[in-house]
Amino acid sequence: CRTNRPHAALRLLNNMPSQGCEFNAVAYCTVISGFYEQDYRAEAYELFVNMLSQGFCPNITTFNKLIHTLAKKGDVRESEKLFNKVYKRGVSPNLFTFNIFIQGLCKKGLLSEAVRLLDGVKREGLTPDVVTYNTLICGLCKKSEVDKAECYLHTMVNDGLEPDGFTYNTIIDGYCKQGKIQNADNLLKDATYKGFVPDEFTYCSLINGLWQEGDIDRAMDVFAEALGKGLKPS
RNA sequence: GCGACUUUAGCCA
Numbered sequence: 001c002r003t004n005r006p007h008a009a010l011r012l013l014n015n016m017p018s019q020g021c022e023f024n025a026v027a028y029c030t031v032i033s034g035f036y037e038q039d040y041r042a043e044a045y046e047l048f049v050n051m052l053s054q055g056f057c058p059n060i061t062t063f064n065k066l067i068h069t070l071a072k073k074g075d076v077r078e079s080e081k082l083f084n085k086v087y088k089r090g091v092s093p094n095l096f097t098f099n100i101f102i103q104g105l106c107k108k109g110l111l112s113e114a115v116r117l118l119d120g121v122k123r124e125g126l127t128p129d130v131v132t133y134n135t136l137i138c139g140l141c142k143k144s145e146v147d148k149a150e151c152y153l154h155t156m157v158n159d160g161l162e163p164d165g166f167t168y169n170t171i172i173d174g175y176c177k178q179g180k181i182q183n184a185d186n187l188l189k190d191a192t193y194k195g196f197v198p199d200e201f202t203y204c205s206l207i208n209g210l211w212q213e214g215d216i217d218r219a220m221d222v223f224a225e226a227l228g229k230g231l232k233p234s
Numbered sequence: 235g236c237g238a239c240u241u242u243a244g245c246c247a
């Protein structure tokens with residue numbers, strides 16, 4: 001599958017029993033992911049159904065890997081279809097599962113659904129963590145909803161979570177891409193005050209943002225500042 | 235018993 005040849009992988013999979021190897025859900029899901037990755041959606045789905053009918057059901061970790069492949073492609077609807085099937089067989093979602101779904105929904109532009117899923121996490125008796133919020137914040141930023149994203153920064157703090165570098169860098173980048181360098185700067189000041197140390201992600205976003213705005217002088221200043229902190233250009 | 239699975243910039247393939 002890693003070399004983009006899912007059909008070859010499938011032949012191997014089918015040969016496993018004759019080689020005396022254990023034929024299991026992990027192997028199945030690996031091949032299924034490969035098919036989805038190459039957009040053989042029908043084959044992938046058929047193989048999934050096949051796996052279940054043979055009595056192999058992935059555990060949640062194995063399942064998460066599979067839907068992560070789909071989330072990256074923005075195919076949440078397919079993930080839901082698969083999820084409903086394993087859910088019926090007693091597989092319960094964990095926080096990773098929700099985080100992956102939130103990512104998939106955002107990628108597809110289904111932002112309000114992603115926000116609603118945050119409540120879904122709580123309904124399932126789970127507690128959203130920093131990654132949950134970061135995922136949502138990132139999704140909002142990518143769809144230019146940076147102000148909303150910053151609202152969730154406050155929400156997470158109210159929930160007793162501490163924003164990390166992912167959180168700050170994501171929102172700073174969101175503002176930079178919108179040309180709202182002032183907002184990015186304000187947030188950076190605030191974050192620095194709270195102990196955040198800007199890294200290469202932060203500087204890269206700022207420099208790109210300033211450059212896009214035609215503010216070459218400040219871009220150079222920020223670049224010099226990054227060098228001064230021992231960060232290496234790449 | 236322990237582990238597996240989720241989130242941020244740009245560049246390149």
